[in-house]
Amino acid sequence: METLNELLGGFASAMTWQNLIFAFIGCLLGTIIGVLPGIGPVAGVALLIPLTMNLDATGAIIMLCAIFYGTAYGGTITSVLLNTPGEAASAITTIDGYAMTKIGKAGAALTIAAVGSFVGGTIATLGLVAAAKPLGELGLLVGPPEFFALMVVGISLLVALAGKSMVKAVISGALGLLIAMVGIDPVAGAPRFTFGMDRLLDGVSFVAVIVGVFGLSELLSHRKGAATPTVHAPNFRSLLPTSREWRRSAPAMARGTGIGFGLGLIPGMTGSVSSLLAYGAEKKFSRHRNELGKGAIEGVAGPETANNSHANAALIPLFTLGIPASPTIAVLMGAFLQQGLTPGPTLFTEHSEIAWAIIASLFIGNLLLLLLNVPLVGLWTSILRVPPSILTALILLFMVIGAYTINFSVFDVFVMIGFGLLGLALRHLDIPLAPMVLTLVLGPLMERSLRESLEISQGDFGIFVNRPISMVLIAIGVLIICSPMLKLRKPKALMEDPET
Amino acid sequence: MTTKSVIARPERTTRVAPSVLVGIGVFAAVGVYVLVNSIELGLWTSLGPGPGLFPFAMGGVLVSMSIVWLLQELRRPTETPEGVDRGLVIAVVVSLAILAAVMDLLGFQLSMFLFLMYHLKLRSGRTWTSSLIIALAGSVGAFYAFNYGLNVALPVSAFPPLNLIGL
Structure with a gap:
């Protein structure tokens, strides 16, 4: 009952006209980012953080969350109409989505994808509502050693699941932690890795690093020959699926919701894995599995429901434990921290009103996206007709503004350029970028909890194994890291995960 | 970018690519720099862990992982993806x-x-x-x-x- 009251209070706050506008703008921008093939959700969310800098914390996070799940909706459009995923989590949708376009059923595919995304996103948000209080209260019981151990598990999972080589993933994670350590040491006050530059005393701008590593490097890694695609928006009548298509989609949506929700809770699992597994589930359980690959509606409904369910479920570990489950959520966490909010159990005690307003806005945002996406499909497809050279110039414009406005310093633009080149090198060496962004955000928190733990124990590392919760968590982390030695095989879907 | 291109894997080759060797060398060098710098910062103080402790651990991870990567490449080199524009x-x-x-x-x-x-x-x-x-x-x-x-x-x-x- 208390939860319901707090949720209703959250709705009251989220439904002020200002917050509704922020949610609307966020959905709009998120969809555009999702539609544009050149820019992924991680860089997209980071890039738009400056837009929210002068907003109040609630409005800023509502807008950024809307951008985040808006990308999941937008990515579908290009997958279905162009056979080109706007973002990696929609890659598998191209198979049946584009096949449906070829047989003149693009409208039905887009509508089912939007409805599936709404269903998956809304059910996952209900899960967040149910889990928020109990998990948050549980989180309050943990001290610095348990918090450190929890982060070890989160990072271990991401490192173990990212990319094909764990060695490269560990290097990526270590680089992120080292970048996070640049600046004044929070405990002793000593400058670290500043190379004598005063501008680095406050550390490296998180937004500049993310925009460089994910956005600029993506743009730099493009090859010649990208032409403006020919795309036709389906007319309004064709947007309505038949009753048979609705009936066939319902079980696929149910399976997709379950898969996306379950995997969204696990740090390191990306939306792409959920979509791939949801497609796999359709291949196994769908009554019409023999039609998959030839334009079966289940091949759109399952993966699209799964990736949105995943996106919303991934907010549960962030809100309740302060652990980001994916790179995009790590960027969101960075935005929370910049607004003076620490995600985790204390969020519900110290900033309860804001936390519930954001949760309520997730329901509103999902509804807005459903209403925006299908009727405005013509607008989204017109964005795709913009020539790549113009898009590149405009993306560069936003990158410069994004990097500059964090500290109002051109130094951060240089930081972005430097990290863009680093990102390009990492891509060239096939080093996954996801662990880096996670450790970049978690680094300072992780170091603080390690040092607080050791101060409590007067330097005895045994504190991590003497306390039962931290002992179990550390054991899980070690097991995950040692999994290659134990010959534990990574699931095929993870090996093929384009997001990592 | 199609699904096929998204999930394409680099092919195996017989020699370690120069760019990979340079990459490994740079990561190892950064690791060594961090290790040396961390010791100068102080690993331990009278109050407990010093500012250099955590970076020291990360420098160690970077150096050791670079060595493991080099050994993996020497045993089974991977071909790097085609160059950029x-x-x-x-x-x-x-x-x-x-x-x-x-x-x-x-x-x-x-x-x-x-x-x-x-x-x-x-x-x-x-x-x-x-x-x-x-x-x-x-x-x-x-x-x-x-x-x-x-x-x-x-x-x-x-x-x-x-x-x-x-x-």
């Missing part, structure tokens, strides 16, 4: 660096206008009309939208004549 990389990086260098002097509007004109007209060969419209919208338009719409101040020129006319 160097012309694009140079054009974008150099133009961005020049933009960042002159933005405080010329102001956001003028420097961004020139930057966008370079990318739209010179690099992409778009028409004068479309280049001018987009460059003006992206420079003057963005300046006013951010300064007055979002209250986010973009820089004006440090030169009085430009400054006085609002640039």
Whole structure:
């Protein structure tokens, strides 16, 4: 009952006209980012953080969350109409989505994808509502050693699941932690890795690093020959699926919701894995599995429901434990921290009103996206007709503004350029970028909890194994890291995960 | 980018690619630098863990992982993906660096206008009309939208004549 009251209070706050506008703008921008093939959700969310800098914390996070799940909706459009995923989590949708376009059923595919995304996103948000209080209260019981151990598990999972080589993933994670350590040491006050530059005393701008590593490097890694695609928006009548298509989609949506929700809770699992597994589930359980690959509606409904369910479920570990489950959520966490909010159990005690307003806005945002996406499909497809050279110039414009406005310093633009080149090198060496962004955000928190733990124990590392919760968590982390030695095989879907 | 291209894996080859060796060398060198610097920062103080403890651990991880990677490459080299479009990389990086260098002097509007004109007209060969419209919208338009719409101040020129006319 208390939860319901707090949720209703959250709705009251989220439904002020200002917050509704922020949610609307966020959905709009998120969809555009999702539609544009050149820019992924991680860089997209980071890039738009400056837009929210002068907003109040609630409005800023509502807008950024809307951008985040808006990308999941937008990515579908290009997958279905162009056979080109706007973002990696929609890659598998191209198979049946584009096949449906070829047989003149693009409208039905887009509508089912939007409805599936709404269903998956809304059910996952209900899960967040149910889990928020109990998990948050549980989180309050943990001290610095348990918090450190929890982060070890989160990072271990991401490192173990990212990319094909764990060695490269560990290097990526270590680089992120080292970048996070640049600046004044929070405990002793000593400058670290500043190379004598005063501008680095406050550390490296998180937004500049993310925009460089994910956005600029993506743009730099493009090859010649990208032409403006020919795309036709389906007319309004064709947007309505038949009753048979609705009936066939319902079980696929149910399976997709379950898969996306379950995997969204696990740090390191990306939306792409959920979509791939949801497609796999359709291949196994769908009554019409023999039609998959030839334009079966289940091949759109399952993966699209799964990736949105995943996106919303991934907010549960962030809100309740302060652990980001994916790179995009790590960027969101960075935005929370910049607004003076620490995600985790204390969020519900110290900033309860804001936390519930954001949760309520997730329901509103999902509804807005459903209403925006299908009727405005013509607008989204017109964005795709913009020539790549113009898009590149405009993306560069936003990158410069994004990097500059964090500290109002051109130094951060240089930081972005430097990290863009680093990102390009990492891509060239096939080093996954996801662990880096996670450790970049978690680094300072992780170091603080390690040092607080050791101060409590007067330097005895045994504190991590003497306390039962931290002992179990550390054991899980070690097991995950040692999994290659134990010959534990990574699931095929993870090996093929384009997001990592 | 199709599904097939997204999930394509690099092929196996018989020799370690030079770029991979350079990469491993750079990571190992960064690791060694961090290790040395961390010791100077102090691993332990009378109050407990020092500022160098955590970086020291990360430096150690970086060095050891570089060694493991090298051993893996020597045993089973992987082929790196095809190279990037160097012309694009140079054009974008150099133009961005020049933009960042002159933005405080010329102001956001003028420097961004020139930057966008370079990318739209010179690099992409778009028409004068479309280049001018987009460059003006992206420079003057963005300046006013951010300064007055979002209250986010973009820089004006440090030169009085430009400054006085609002640039």
